[in-house]
Amino acid sequence: MSQIKGSSADQPTNAPLGALHDIRVLDLTQALAGPFCTSLLGDQGAQIIKVEPARGDMIRYAGPFAKDAKTHDFGNVFQNANRNKRSLVLDLKSAEGQEVLLRLVAQADVLVENFSSGVMERLGLDYERLSAINPKLVYTSIRGFGDKVGGESPYGHWPAFDIVAQAMGGLMSITGKNENSNVRVGSGVGDTVPGLYAAFGTMAALLEAKSSGRGQYVDVAMVDAVLAVSEVVVNTYDATGVSPQPMGNELRGFAPFNTVAVKDGEVALGAPHNPQWSKLCTIMGREELITDPRFDSDLKRWNNKTEVYEIVEAWTSQYTRAELTEILGGKVPLGPVLNAEAIFADPHFAARQMLCEVENPRTGRPARITGPAVKLGRTPASIRHRAPLLGEHSREVLLEAGLSDAEINRLVEVGATTINEEQVLIKESAVR
Template sequence: MPQGQPGALAGTRVIDLTQMLAGPYCTMMLADHGAEVIKIEPVDGDPTRHFGPFPADDTAHHFGGYFQSTNRNKLSLALDLKKPEGKKLLLRLVRDADVLVENFRAGVMDRLGLGYEVLAKENPRLVYASIRGFGDPRTGASPHVDRPAFDVVAQAMGGAMGITGPDERTPIKIGPGIGDIFPAALAAFGILAAYHHAARTGQGQFVDVAMYDSIVSLCERMVYQYSYTGRSPVPEGNQHPILCPFGTFPARDGQVTIGCPRDSFWTELTEIMGRPELASDPRFRTNNDRLAHRREAVALVEEWTRTRSKAEIAEALGVRVPFGPVNTAADIYADPHMAVREMLVEVEHPGSSAPVTIASTPIRMTVTPGGVVRRAPTTGEHTDAVLLALGVGADEIASLRAAKVIA
């Protein structure tokens, strides 16, 4: 989102009560596209500010890379919600808000006297969204509702780990925090759907996303596979249970991915490999034939890739066969695609003399482009500005700060 150019969500006010990864990622998506996201955090700061890494010359440690990445474009209001004055300030903010997002355990906001029903009375058009491990009783009381959950729990229970790994005895956690990030993306979608409804009707609602449910939906393939076959899918390494060949293959200097989801791609691949007769071989003619002889089909491709570098394979396959090298972070930084798409952006890091790089939004829009316009905030950096805009006088702000209601 270029400086001075509003995003598609300009004019939308979001109250962000989230911590860790799932909630902040959700509200980050909204902030990246122009929403005014007011991050409400404890007076001593969001605990994730202490997570690294930190630049080598940063001695202030306002926040590390973990916090910087998913809290960019936001305002910070440090507020103690356990104090009556803090609750009153939140209610005042809610009256003029469009969205509120939280990811506490079920019942926490209710015990604070700030549950959905209370806030909806203050603002009937409010879209209130929660992201929890096992959802909220308002939409279905899970027997697991009181259990805490993080990414690894959602990956394990939702099936992602159960179909990832070198073999059926070795389930493996997926590297990125998909147990947080995918629920976050679904919550952002749900928020915008509910916001659209509220804009048309004036009627707000409760949006509930469970991390467990989200990963089950991400692993939709295993659901229908079990229904159709009666067998639970298991990890199958880096190949695909339905398509062949479709996975990773060794190169002379690393690994590459090749996918042939259609028989025409297999024909192209066999020609490039110098083995055109394989396209008409009854063992490999169709995808189902290749699946039945997967070990032989994969071995044939491996035999060809193993003696070539990643660059040589890329040149040989060109645009004829789906292909991609297995990239490191350094490879991603060096890929000109990243520069053209402006996917890696530099932002200031308070306490450091040099900027740092974070990933930008992958959602591109031609009229209202989103993006990163400012770094993550320091604790309470915008407390005074937000409260002054709310109509709180300077004397009252000073009194609230002295009572440690705000920071």
Template sequence: MRTEPPSTQDRLPDRDRTPPDATAQPLAGLMVLDLSRMLSGPYLTMVLADLGADVVKVEPPFGDMIRDQGPYAPEDEVRAYGGYFQSVNRTKRGIVVDLTRPQGAEVIRRLAAGADVLVENYRPGVMERAGLAYETLAALNPRLVYTALRGFGDPRTGASPLQHWPSFDIVAQAMGGLLGITGPAGGPPVKAGPGLGDILPGLFGAVGTLAALHERESTGQGRFVDVGMYDAVVAACERIVYQHAYTGAVPGPEGNAHPMLCPYGVFPARDGHVALAAAPADHHWRLLCEAMGRPELGTDERYATNERRCARQTEVIGIVGEWTGRHTRAELTALLGGKVPYGPVNTADALFEDAHLKARGMLRQVEQPGLDRPVTVAAGPIRYGGGTPRAPHRAPLLGEHTDDVLRLAGYTDAEIAALREAGAIAGPTGAAPQG
């Protein structure tokens, strides 16, 4: 049975929760209360913000731990926050609430009563000790979707013997199997460059949150959504699970080759490296052979199928690598681009000059407090027909929007002053906005 949504006085007004540039954004009007820190939770809420949600980032008085982790521009003397914080907290509003104080916890309860989503990534028990358990908040707001990201999941969805272990990206990558298959073939495990142990649970968490919001449209009820970092990495490393289940094999570091596809990987060029995948589609192998000036290899029975090429993987990789190594990346792009799955191995500086990324608006400029020039961050990749991606704005200063958000939730100026006097809230602090 569908229930009625909270009355308008219990929720932040839509006209104030929807930024002017959020027209045609699918999550416009959605309020997200973000109590997360570091990378996994902020990445989740960043995805929602990119899609139009009004994300209110809640920080303790000392701020999110990544605020001061840099990097900083050399001329930035203010150092309100570095690139790490800017990248995953852009397009959010920021407030400071001290959850260790009863008055601070009451502020969160009041905000949650009018929110659509709450996201946190504390260890199990932290929110309960603050009087902010899911059950407590759901009683105040049955429509609330409460999403928790934890290292090893939440006991509500499946108790784990590791439930109270702390976890970071490297731990999730290691335990989930990613490190075990990354690195030079036969060599030691190697961490993936990006923080996939955080980013993957953030993405799965975003999917789970959106699914719960969709369900709420028909039931009127929110849900508790739980994603474990360990679980998310295992899900992403699905190949090693079925490989072991079907064959008993224990996959190890694979280098740049693929155990079941050939040629598929990274190959040398005169001025760097390129990636190409002339498998499993055998016609791509034939096209590659034509580009190499050796069309006879495309029909040679020894290499005609992916299965046969995999059986001769060292030989095939040697043939392709010897050819690619005689050409520059630009030459290889001219020979292979648009014909076989191919691309140069880009470094960060190359991304800034890339025509595709410019056309797709994937690198966006935002203000940086303390600088008289903008900085660049990676944009969200989701695009919708008939709309324009939400233009990102800079990350919030510590407590920048505390007063504004509390006023929208119904607090009077006197109440806000009393909360500040009690140390339950803070802000705004930091540098004045640029421009």
């Protein structure tokens, strides 16, 4: 596993700059969708300033927490979604806090926010005002049902969480064992998928701004993003006029494409097209099935899927997961269902640096988070430092923005910012 040591301000001298090292991002987001978006930019080297209220991002206080955590204000979800960022506390409801933000906007390339619809307008920090200060600014918002820029939704003022996006975006309608068991996908894809689209849209707008000299508004709705990756919903209904129902682990039109039984559980197997089906039949010693008129096309195998699975499982159930993986691995698409313990032990994720160690300031020992999934050959992504403590970089960022110590102290006096000196104590104790 790759390991990042030290505080969030420490950056290893050999850490790659990243493809976005010259991009400055103001991150006004909370929870998961927005922070996930900006973490992707940060992994690629962008300089992320996380602007938080005095109470901090709400997700700081959400578990899971390390068993030996001294306080419950630095959860693992926050750690994972806020690596490579610096924290600045600003009260955006105060005139002083707004003035500081406007100074930062003048120096920024990107601003990302996921407030409820209308909040930035009420604060007087809407896109029109900010783009007048910095015409090159790319302004990205992530809301449950989007903003008026992309089309004003009748649900535009509704609040939303991951489960709402999964439900209304169609994903829950096709997830589960059958039509009476609609279930939410186990991870927060109603947040992370919108975050992915927001990062993509931000990058597209940044690229265009290099030639035009003008930024623009990037509008992402959580429910839109979920629908966009729920291709079965649209494709099936358009073709047949029938709403697709949950099918467990199957995919309509594909067989075999499911989990199949083995001696000690099940494995995922996909051999729905003629090349894979022929290879599977040969390995099973059932070459006659290749030309069998019941199974000699993709459509026929789907139409006769009950018989297909009976034949395949009669063979796979003779073996354990390990044995079947040895027989089919690298030949026919197959994979054991890995739980977290197995993933942490699997050589693939180690080789791909998908589990990285960062400091947990609440335990004094490393925590493991997911590594960057996008690998660039010449300017690789990296996790340079852990997620920040609340207000850990307030003074540092404000000094960079051109404020004097006296001006910063005045902001503290009026409650417009908070200076967190805790990290200084951590550094001092580490030296002893």
